[in-house]
Amino acid sequence: MRLASEEDYICSLSWAKGGNYLAIGTSDCKVQLWDVYNWTRVHSLASHTSRVASLSWNDHVLTSGSRSGHIHHHDVRVADHHIFTLTGHSQEVCGLKWSPDGQYLASGGNDALIYVWPRMQEGTNSNSVQCWSDHQGAVKALAWCPWQSDILASGGGTSDRHIRIWNVNSGSCISSLDTQSQISSLLFSPNYKELVSAHGYAHNNVVIWKYPALTRVAELKGHEDRVLSLILNPDCSTIATVAGDDTICMWKSFEVDPVKKAKERLVKSTSSVIHQSIR
Template sequence: MQSQQTQSSQNNDSEAARQESASSSSSSKPDFKLRFVLSGHKSSVSSLKFSPDGSLLASAGADKLIKLWNGTTGEFIQTLQGHTEGISDIAWATDGEYLASASDDKTIKIWSMEERSEIKTLVGHTNFVFCVNYNLHSNLLVSGGFDETVRIWDIARGKPLKVLPAHSDPVTAVSFNHDGTLVVSCAMDGLIRIWDAESGQCLKTLVDDDNPICSHVKFTPNSRFVLASTQDSTIRLWNYQTSRCVKTYTGHMNRTYCIPACFVTTPKGKFIVSGSEDHKLYIWDLQTRQVLQVLEGHRDTVLAVAVHPFRNLIASAGMEKDLTVRLWFDE
């Protein structure tokens, strides 16, 4: 009976994964080509994010700076400065009017795109702030850091609503699901946790048998799965409701740094893209898990990757020996 239930659960997982990537199995290969190389950062670029309407690309890094670029031409627009230490992560509000940044100076800053200036600083973390993300309505922010907490902030009041003693090691990624009811976090303790955003209750803990450091985690667009990058050079797609890993993606190199993976949807199909410590980007078919394309050109670890919201465009950025932001198009 137990084996039948297990088999049924596995079948359900497989069917759900197929639904998540319905068009993927008939996909053709992506063909991304380098179009623009953007220079300006003076230290490792740690985070890249396209604005929700795709008009802007924001980059941030260890040089304490945020740079704004045209989201399709790569033309430099402006530099935002105010942090006193390096920036690890940035996140856009849903309407694109605000940008949040998480820094080693233990603060989160909110930047107005209308004024192109800092309008608020959130203080509360007791160590480096490593990750940050908005909810759907952009009234809440979730952050995580080296103080091992996850904090949910009321942005209007500039105060934390919840301080969750979430992990036993630095928190490396946090994100809301599509409707803002759940938060997912991961940490160097190897755990992935799902939280009720309103109550702060931990609903689920996911952990792989080998318990590698978890670098990054995010919900799939339909919020039925989470995609997790771990420092055993593996990316895993988890059905968090059944606590089961349904897909694994390998081929890249990730042993040392927190490298995110992103979803790519083009007319050719659905894919996963990630940077790598061998200076390349890898693109997998979401359904078959095959590596379909490897992008070469960076001269150091590709630490940051972002996908344009509606154009077939990937942005990537490199560490100390590179410092460039590269825009790759599949026309």
């Protein structure tokens, strides 16, 4: 894929539900929407004034966060796509995640703040329902619990390094854990009710934690630079990670049916390198 200008670069990615469309946030303040089957660009959404660092889908609404601190909702079905703006962050919005039921949007910023916003409805304002300032570093890693809709996990950057678990309804921090390493990405594994974290400086690893105890289950080592992001495959059995060492790793980590899991689970990389370079 080539963007409109070779001087522009990709800052964020987000798959639409169903996998037909891929949203791309770029350095030239645009959000591009691509049809992945025909590999054609179907929309270029202009509304931001600075790079688009984060994206998240909620049905037909695509939400984007920029370096300016603004969050925009786009209705991708209509030409006048920019339908709402959320303001709260004073620095770049580096993390965005809609809850699985589509009721709440969580945003994390370089200002070390987390906001939780209600789903936009006609006649409503842009007030957040929660704002948390416990982290001491940028908050890029956000994950909603798929089996408990009011639970949000967040991870702090190099100057913080903590995983924090929040109850959105009560506004309380349920638990906190110092991982001793920058946290770049989080996800919940529904098969085993565990939390997976990706790390940069200083460990460059992936860790699986039992939830809600946050006790360490397994550590996945193989990357030689910071792990930038992770994702689960559709049956939630395999973790894919991408890192600054220009490699993608696949980790066969969970049984599809947890009833069949062995007492001692061996977590290993099934394919340590897919591409020597992903650029």
